[in-house]
Amino acid sequence: MSHQIIIQPSGHVFQVEPGETILEAALREGFSLPYGCRNGSCGICKGRIIQGTVAYGNYSEETLTEEDKRAGNALFCCASPLSDLVIECHEIGAIKDIEIKTLPCRVHRLDLVAPDVMIISLKLPTNQRLQFLAGQYIDILLKDGKRRSFSLANAPHDDELLQLHVRNYPGGAFAEHVFTDMKVKDMLRFTGPLGSFFLRDTPSDTAITFLASGTGFAPIKSILEHIFYQDSNRNEKRKMTLYWGARTKADLYLMNLAENWQQQHDNFTFIPVLSDPLPTDNWQGRTGLVHEAVMQDHHNLEKHQVYACGVPVMVKAAYHDFTSYRSLPKDAFFSDVFTPSTSNPQVARES
DSSP: OOEEEEEETTOOEEEEOTTOOHHHHHHHTTOOOOOSSSSSSSOTTEEEEEESOEEOOSOOTTTSOHHHHHTTEEETTTOEESSOEEEEOOOOSTTTTSOOEEEEEEEEEEEEEETTEEEEEEEOOTTOOOOOOTTOEEEEEOTTSOEEEEEOOSOTTOOSEEEEEEEOOTTOHHHHHHHHTOOTTOEEEEEEEEOSOSOOOOOTTOEEEEEEEGGGHHHHHHHHHHHHHHHTTOSSOOOEEEEEEESSGGGSTTHHHHHHHHHHOTTEEEEEEESSOOGGGOOOSEESOHHHHHHHHOSOOTTEEEEEEEOHHHHHHHHHHHHHHSOOOGGGEEEEEOOOTTTOSSEEEOO
């Protein structure tokens, strides 16, 4: 039995079919609700149930607490309606006109940029291009029906090849395939673009802080390269800082690129942070947790937007500490969380 959903405050109406989540149905009918991981880990899709009842589905209890549920909140990527619903959430206008496609592609290049990081360059058919917003991701479609989500690391204006940053880790079915069996000219299929992690409108007096851990650098690279491209035609340039955290120096697999950005753009600062540098790294830079480096540098984030991408523990700590102790407005924090397939085999944000 299908159920009707009314979105407030827009008043938009759509139908949820049996077996669908609220988010799946909204996206199918062209309504752009915010979301990230789609497996109940990140909380980006959290909204309020004003009227009606839902089955909450499988989710992280840290992300949706009992207090949240008592307040009427649900994670729309997991929740399915048990009745007609009225929900409250913010719709994203910037992605509403971008078509989600399923396309074939060919592996054009494989570049091992760190012992456990591979950059895959994908070539679309000659007559195809993928329109996307900087920061969005695609789902690689596996033969067993499962999906693996990877951020697009290239900027939209540089779309001849689609670039993915893939980290290898034990138990990562697709990641292990990339590092052991994948070859140039292999064929893949994907669906995209997906996700609501992209640059919002920024007032001229608002600084932008980017926060990445590991391959969380990939979508931020896309956003920054697109900003640099746009800013080449603007007189007024936004102040931006990238904090990139990793364990060792080798994990900052494109550090030279970020350093070159800093040399080329007066309004951009790059701050690498290592949590566990090796003696052979001869590291003279910042150490510790990457989000704590931001807090050390900024006692007030009221006039900032923050874009954070990487492992859940970093993103959650950054949101809590920045909003609780540094006056960052809650609606000025945007994030994308990477969860490995060992956490959720059906839908995983591996990079």
